Amino acid sequence: MTATTETTEPARLSHRQILLLMVGLMTGMLLAALDQTIVGTALPTIVGKLGGIEHYSWVVTAYLLASTASTPLYGKISDLYGRRPVFLFAISTFLVGSLLAGASQNMTELIITRGIQGMGAGGLMTLAFTIISDVVSPRERGRYQGLFGAVFGLSSVAGPLAGGYFADHNWRWIFYINVPLGLIALAVCYHVMRLIPFHKREHAIDWWGALLLVAGVSSILLGLSWGGNQYAWGSVQIIGLFVIGGVLSLVFLYVESKMAEPILPLQLFRRRTFALANGAGFVFGLVMFGSIIFIPLYLQIVKGASPTRSGLLMLPMMAGIIVTSVTSGRAISKIGRYKWFPVAGAATLIAGMLLFRQLQVDTSMALASLYMVVIGVGLGLCMQALILAVQNAVEMRDLGAATSASTFFRALGGSFGVAILGTVLNSRLNTELAVRMKEAVAQLPPAMQAKFASGGGKISINEPQRLKELPDVIHSAISHAFVASLHTVFLTTALVAIIALVLTLAMPNEELRGPAAGSKPTEATPEDAAAEMEAQSQSMI
Numbered sequence: 001m002t003a004t005t006e007t008t009e010p011a012r013l014s015h016r017q018i019l020l021l022m023v024g025l026m027t028g029m030l031l032a033a034l035d036q037t038i039v040g041t042a043l044p045t046i047v048g049k050l051g052g053i054e055h056y057s058w059v060v061t062a063y064l065l066a067s068t069a070s071t072p073l074y075g076k077i078s079d080l081y082g083r084r085p086v087f088l089f090a091i092s093t094f095l096v097g098s099l100l101a102g103a104s105q106n107m108t109e110l111i112i113t114r115g116i117q118g119m120g121a122g123g124l125m126t127l128a129f130t131i132i133s134d135v136v137s138p139r140e141r142g143r144y145q146g147l148f149g150a151v152f153g154l155s156s157v158a159g160p161l162a163g164g165y166f167a168d169h170n171w172r173w174i175f176y177i178n179v180p181l182g183l184i185a186l187a188v189c190y191h192v193m194r195l196i197p198f199h200k201r202e203h204a205i206d207w208w209g210a211l212l213l214v215a216g217v218s219s220i221l222l223g224l225s226w227g228g229n230q231y232a233w234g235s236v237q238i239i240g241l242f243v244i245g246g247v248l249s250l251v252f253l254y255v256e257s258k259m260a261e262p263i264l265p266l267q268l269f270r271r272r273t274f275a276l277a278n279g280a281g282f283v284f285g286l287v288m289f290g291s292i293i294f295i296p297l298y299l300q301i302v303k304g305a306s307p308t309r310s311g312l313l314m315l316p317m318m319a320g321i322i323v324t325s326v327t328s329g330r331a332i333s334k335i336g337r338y339k340w341f342p343v344a345g346a347a348t349l350i351a352g353m354l355l356f357r358q359l360q361v362d363t364s365m366a367l368a369s370l371y372m373v374v375i376g377v378g379l380g381l382c383m384q385a386l387i388l389a390v391q392n393a394v395e396m397r398d399l400g401a402a403t404s405a406s407t408f409f410r411a412l413g414g415s416f417g418v419a420i421l422g423t424v425l426n427s428r429l430n431t432e433l434a435v436r437m438k439e440a441v442a443q444l445p446p447a448m449q450a451k452f453a454s455g456g457g458k459i460s461i462n463e464p465q466r467l468k469e470l471p472d473v474i475h476s477a478i479s480h481a482f483v484a485s486l487h488t489v490f491l492t493t494a495l496v497a498i499i500a501l502v503l504t505l506a507m508p509n510e511e512l513r514g515p516a517a518g519s520k521p522t523e524a525t526p527e528d529a530a531a532e533m534e535a536q537s538q539s540m541i
Helices: 015-037 040-050 058-081 083-102 107-135 138-168 178-195 207-226 236-258 266-270 272-291 294-302 307-313 315-335 340-356 365-392 396-441 446-453 464-469 472-506 526-539
Strands: none
Touching (some): 015 138, 107 365, 138 365, 272 340, 294 307, 340 472, 396 472
């Protein structure tokens, strides 16, 4: 299949144009990142309005499935067709999904439209990193991509905060608020990305690889999402999903090895930096997404904070991520090397998780906030450096596929983390509650003991605000049981983070390509100019 050439003369964007492009890309990424967390605090309200509590988890799962499974597709397709049309498609899909989700009249409609949102979000997340890498050299890229890390930090707090606010007013604005922001991103990127030239070439889309990847990843993620919830881990349904996912993944690898234009070029994994950085990204994703989601629960269950206030109380973590992402990005651009930033990030995360293991029911908020800062610093140090490492390790023609692979493995690690650590928490919590509740109930008056014994006093930590209505002795037992369970979760994440530390230590300390930020350009030879023209013509696809 042959396409026409849109432009033939590559051109660099000015600093002002790059900043304008960053506004659009960061807005799009913020929307996608927010919708990973904004729904959680509002779900009880949404279920109360629409009904269908049996489909409760699907509102989150549908978004997670669609965004994670579609991520690798956007990178490769944008390599073949160009960043601009693919990014505009992604943000348009996200906006359509947002409008439909806000207008949903039942849970089935909401789940389907959340899936549409997720399909768009998969492109917004990965293409933002890819597009900025098209116009900025790896050496200068750190100071720009550090701002993307700040967006993640902002969304980690703003999501639960905004979700709690809209839950108290009108939950539909959780989705409608995306529309004006998305239109801004759409207009800015439509205008600025016209200035980015690219040369289309003959290509063939790996449809079989795309189908197998989506089906395989979806099967595994469904197994992780349903295991221990809808079905037991040892049930036929869960085992069957894992077997199907494993078989489809193996078939996918075989197909990719035979394709001329694979969705995920397997030869990239022969490069040490690419393989190690993606492995570390998977582990960081597991630690990040699979642990920080429990911090708001600690604030709500143990400290009695409302959903809105728990978001505000996480501001120290957001500050740590934002400040460190921006400063580390600038430092990487100045130094020209990246290895020791994710190494320091992994070590800081291990320390932070061990500090969180010291949390108690009576721990002061000042001390808890300090622990959050440590976690934020660790996350800010590692997130952008690993994407830079991956991008620096590949040729320009594979930039989209490589960047989407980096985003994909981090998201996949987060999916595993949520499922695995959720299981760890629930298992330990059930054990702790069985012991502590028995002792607590024994301290109640006989009438209240009978109420709890008959099931009338059944409790659920899924509704933290209702825990305040319980007798003090019962509330205390639940708080101590939850804290003890969190200790196991954070110890697990600290041990897993050691793997990330080992992987980042094994990474080569390669120099980033391109001139240092602010340096004067050297006079290029004719051979250099020809090579640069060829690289740019392939990179702007």
